[in-house]
Every structure is written in C-alpha cells, then in structure tokens.
Amino acid sequence: MNKFKLVILLTALLSSCNFSKDINNNRNSSSNKAGQNKNYLTTENDLAKVLENKKLVAVTDYGPTSYFVYHGEPMGYQYDFLKRFTEYLGVELDLRLEENLLTSIEMLENGEIDLIAMGLTVTNKRKKYFEFTDPILYTRQVLVQRKPEGFEKMRTLDEIESHLIRNTLFLAGKTIYVKQGTIYKNQLSAIANNIGDSINIIEDERWTDKLIDAVSDGEIDYTIADEHIALVNAREHRNIDVKTPVSFPQKVSWAAQKGQTELVDTINYWLSNYKKKLEFRLLYNKYFLNKRSTRIAKSTYNSYSGGMLSPYDEYLKKYSSIVGWDWRLIASLMYQESEFKINAKSWVGAYGLMQLMPSVMEIYGLDTTANAEQQIKAGIKHIKYQLSLVPEEVSDSIQRIKFALAGYNSGMGHILDARRLAEKYGKNPNMWDDNVDDFVLKLSNSKYYHDPVVEYGYMRGEETYNLVSEVIDRYNQYKKLIKN
Incomplete structure (x- = not known):
C-alpha cells in the first residue's frame, strides 16, 4: 500500500475511533516506508506466504490478560489463542508487542505483520478496511466506579445503589479517564451527544487496569473498561463496581489486510471447530472467570504487574x-x-x-x-x-x-x-x-x-x-x- 492510500485509511480510522496521536509522529513517520516494507506480506495470498515462511506474524498488546509472563511461563488469552492456531497450521508464532492501535494498523498496512490480535472491536467503518475473523469473544464497555465509603457496613443493597450511577444520563458533568488510543473516548462522546450534555473525557497514557487501580485507590472517580477486563479487576478490588454498561455488546476479532480472505477463512474454519471443544471454554474461564486469574494478574511474578520472572x-x-x-x-x-x-x-x-x-x-x-x-x-x-x-x-x-x-x-x-x-x-x-x-x-x-x-x-x-x-x-x- 502506498503512502497516499495509507494516509487515507488512517484518516478514516482516526475519525471513527478518535485516535489521539498524529500519524506523522508515529513510528518515526513509518508511513513513509509504505510500499517498501512488503518483504513479508503483500497483496498476494497471505496464507501461502505464512505457510511458505513457516511463521505467522501477529501483534498484540502487553496486558494482564492478553500477553504476559507468569513465573517464567508466557501466558495470556491472545497469546494462547494464537499459539493454538499456529499449532494447528504447523507454523511458528512471531508475536510483536505494541500498545498503540494506530501503530499496529500501520504495521499491518506496511506488510510487517499478518494479524492484529489486540482486542479489536468490529465496526462497519473498520470492516471497509480490514478482513475480520469471526469473534474470539464478545464484550461491552462498562463504567468502573467506586462503591461508597463504608459500603461493607451498609444494611441494604439499595443503600449502596443510591451512591452509584446506573443510568448514562447521570454521566453528565462527570470527569472520566480513559486509556489513550482506545474507542472509549468515542463511545463517551456519543453518549454525551445522546444525552445532550457534556462529559469531561481525559485520555490517559496508563493501561486500563492501572486506571481501574486508580479508581479503587480514590485517585480518580471513573474510567471505562471492556467488561471481561473489568470483571477480573473487580475480583481484586472489592470496592469497585463494574455493572453499568455504556455500550451494546460488541464482537472482538482478529484483523488482517483487506482482501486476505484465504487466511481469514482458514482462521474461521479452525475457530468454528475450536469453539466446539471444552478447551475453548476452559481458556476463557482461565483468564476471565477463574478466581486464580486475579492472583496471577496481580502477582509479583507477573511480568506486567510485578516485573519479575522468578524468586531468583x-x-x-x-x-x-x-x-x-x-x-x-x-x-x-x-x-x-x-x-x-x-x-x-x-x-x-x-x-x-x-x-x-x-x-x-x-x-x-x-x-x-x-x-x-x-x-x-x-x-x-x-x-x-x-x-x-x-x-x-x-x-x-x-x-x-x-x-x-x-x-x-x-x-x-x-x-x-x-x-x-x-x-x-x-x-x-x-x-x-x-x-x-x-x-x-x-x-x-x-x-x-x-x-x-x-x-x-x-x-x-x-x-x-x-x-x-x-x-x-x-x-x-x-x-x-x-x-x-
């Protein structure tokens, strides 16, 4: 893809997803190299290229559920999912890390990677530019808020509920922090428009789970998170509430270059069979429902939260x-x-x-x-x-x-x-x-x-x-x- 087409694509995505960073400041203007970096992916059959190179190149983000190391073992929902697919395909997994979705899109369009595998929600706007796989999970965005002081001693649930926001109308005038570069800002802007009032939206460089920590600690009052991520953190922080949805249910899928239907069809074929297995349900439970996932996410020996590999x-x-x-x-x-x-x-x-x-x-x-x-x-x-x-x-x-x-x-x-x-x-x-x-x-x-x-x-x-x-x-x- 040449530079002009890449700029058009990113401009469209910026308007729909509200990315905050200027493209010319990302990856040292890596779009200047568009069309020159197609040493791996081209507009040819990417599945054939993957099989020929015996390697699938994907990008994901570094986080307590997507990709991390725990007690020396690489783990994460996205990582495990990708490993199982590459094992089925009989190729190696080359997993790249990138926290910024805009940069990941550039990597895909420049031919540096095969797939974006980082919790990308499917929208009609995005479907014009990417080939999406069938969903690997479903989610929705929820409001993360702190329960009232002394909630443990309150006699009734109604007393606790009286201090919490359950209707998006009452987001008017609130200050809400969101992870920079996510669709959360766009979602809140749409809510503000629908309720005919303003919401003070502050984009923050911290990861979503760190913003959830900040809500629990009283540093900020509100943030937005995907529900499956919020539920993991709610088990760790008993003083936060994550029951107020701010979006409809959404599909979370992997994304390939537009036109790469054979690769996506192969993923979908594998996925349709994998979803029938008990292993698929166990994998979801492992990271999002099992109580142990909370301990893992907050462990000293989790590379994301604790930064250590081992006690040694x-x-x-x-x-x-x-x-x-x-x-x-x-x-x-x-x-x-x-x-x-x-x-x-x-x-x-x-x-x-x-x-x-x-x-x-x-x-x-x-x-x-x-x-x-x-x-x-x-x-x-x-x-x-x-x-x-x-x-x-x-x-x-x-x-x-x-x-x-x-x-x-x-x-x-x-x-x-x-x-x-x-x-x-x-x-x-x-x-x-x-x-x-x-x-x-x-x-x-x-x-x-x-x-x-x-x-x-x-x-x-x-x-x-x-x-x-x-x-x-x-x-x-x-x-x-x-x-x-």
Whole structure:
C-alpha cells in the first residue's frame, strides 16, 4: 500500500475511533516506508506466504490478560489463542508487542505483520478496511466506579445503589479517564451527544487496569473498561463496581489486510471447530472467570504487574557475568529445566533449579542440600564449561549459544557427534538450525548412531532439539516483556 492510500485509511480510522496521536509522529513517520516494507506480506495470498515462511506474524498488546509472563511461563488469552492456531497450521508464532492501535494498523498496512490480535472491536467503518475473523469473544464497555465509603457496613443493597450511577444520563458533568488510543473516548462522546450534555473525557497514557487501580485507590472517580477486563479487576478490588454498561455488546476479532480472505477463512474454519471443544471454554474461564486469574494478574511474578520472572532473578543477574549471557536467557533455560522448582528431580537423577546431575554437582562442591544461590551459580559455571567445549569454528555468537544449550542438556559429546555427521552428509557443521540439529534428531536411529564418525552412540535427540528451540523462543519473549 502506498503512502497516499495509507494516509487515507488512517484518516478514516482516526475519525471513527478518535485516535489521539498524529500519524506523522508515529513510528518515526513509518508511513513513509509504505510500499517498501512488503518483504513479508503483500497483496498476494497471505496464507501461502505464512505457510511458505513457516511463521505467522501477529501483534498484540502487553496486558494482564492478553500477553504476559507468569513465573517464567508466557501466558495470556491472545497469546494462547494464537499459539493454538499456529499449532494447528504447523507454523511458528512471531508475536510483536505494541500498545498503540494506530501503530499496529500501520504495521499491518506496511506488510510487517499478518494479524492484529489486540482486542479489536468490529465496526462497519473498520470492516471497509480490514478482513475480520469471526469473534474470539464478545464484550461491552462498562463504567468502573467506586462503591461508597463504608459500603461493607451498609444494611441494604439499595443503600449502596443510591451512591452509584446506573443510568448514562447521570454521566453528565462527570470527569472520566480513559486509556489513550482506545474507542472509549468515542463511545463517551456519543453518549454525551445522546444525552445532550457534556462529559469531561481525559485520555490517559496508563493501561486500563492501572486506571481501574486508580479508581479503587480514590485517585480518580471513573474510567471505562471492556467488561471481561473489568470483571477480573473487580475480583481484586472489592470496592469497585463494574455493572453499568455504556455500550451494546460488541464482537472482538482478529484483523488482517483487506482482501486476505484465504487466511481469514482458514482462521474461521479452525475457530468454528475450536469453539466446539471444552478447551475453548476452559481458556476463557482461565483468564476471565477463574478466581486464580486475579492472583496471577496481580502477582509479583507477573511480568506486567510485578516485573519479575522468578524468586531468583537477583541471583541470575548477579552470576550471569560468569558466562557473559543475558540473565533472561539463563532464566529461560532454568524454567525449561525445573520450572523454577528448587527441589525438582528428574527420572535420571538431575536435581534442583538447574537440573545438574549428582556427578556434576560434586564437581562444584554441592549436593542436594545446596540452596538456590549455590545451585544457580554452579549451573552458570556449567554453562560456561559447555560453552568452552564448542569448537572455535562455530564463530557466530548465537550459534555458540545454541550449541552450548544443547551440550548442557545432553552432554557435548553427543553434539560433537551430530556435528561430525552434519559435515559428513554435506550440511554446515557450524550452524545449528536445519543443519546440526537435524542430526541430533537422527542420533536415535541406528543407521546414524552406528556410523563410524559417531563416538558417543545413541541419544534421545528429540529432547535436546526441543530444548534449544523452546529456550530461545521463551528468551525472545522474556526480552519483550522483562527489562534487563
């Protein structure tokens, strides 16, 4: 899409959705690059492109229900939904983060992404410019207000109700804070017009759940939220009320470029079957109805609310310099090995946070009585040792990390066997992806583990193959969600 068409599209959407930021100030005027960035998406069949590239690129927002990390595990309604679809399609998920919807629209039109997956409501205006999927959920906007002081001691529900707004007529003259860049301002403006009075609408940079916190704390009196988000927060804040609707029910869908019907039809086909499964209902309950979702949303170990990955972040940061790796990469490995469980024990006898074998723990002067700090320090030393065993010919720093991760899991001897096989069969012995990793998988086949170049015999290569892929993928998500 050229620059002129992009400006026309965004101008139309600005008028319907009341976005507040000028397009020329967004993404360093990224619209200037429109038509030049179609390295991934074009007006061709996007489904074919996704399958060819083996990757679906989507954008979502960072929030307590959409996408976050909890105790080291990437989670969120949008994230889980996208993962299930990409698993069905047999491709990887490349998930980008963006809080501003206008910027996400530019990313879609510039060909940087396949889908917008960030709670986008379907309107007739938007349908002129996007292909929408069938709804992934339904919602409506509600008024978030504080219950009266001392409501717990009030004798009747009517006494509490007398202090609350239940009719939008009584929004006249009120000051209501809304998340900047959402349709909430437009919704309130329509209400003001319908009631023939003014509403003082203040756009705020804070996320909606932070504005809900501000209502609960008495900093502000009112905000607007999608009902499913408001209900999660209402379980945490008993002093807020979210029962007053300010809109009709609305569809929430994913959006693709206009004309990309094959991709959208494929999503809809999958979605129609997925909605029939119990898993679909459980997924919704997990994030919006289950009481545990509230504890997760407010946890110290929720990347969004608490900003921590684990109880052991301090030690990971302290000792990561031993090997010179980002502490979040080591955290990803530690989650893979033990899910941050200090007394974890595998069927082969590996123990603790870093899943060290007893013989390895002995090298570092430890046993099963070691505390978390000792375990982590020893584990990082062992990573450094594995890294030292990676041949110098593997010169790329990312490839060296992957070889070291593989060696940490299975022992470097097996990885060097796979490397020799790769060289023998015409692959690149210094490249992990689609080269050495292929032969790690083949080392469970007698044809290969009996090969004369193999010194260490049979290995369960699938575990190592998956570990490297999953650790790197999780690390990439940690980098997006957790500050270094």
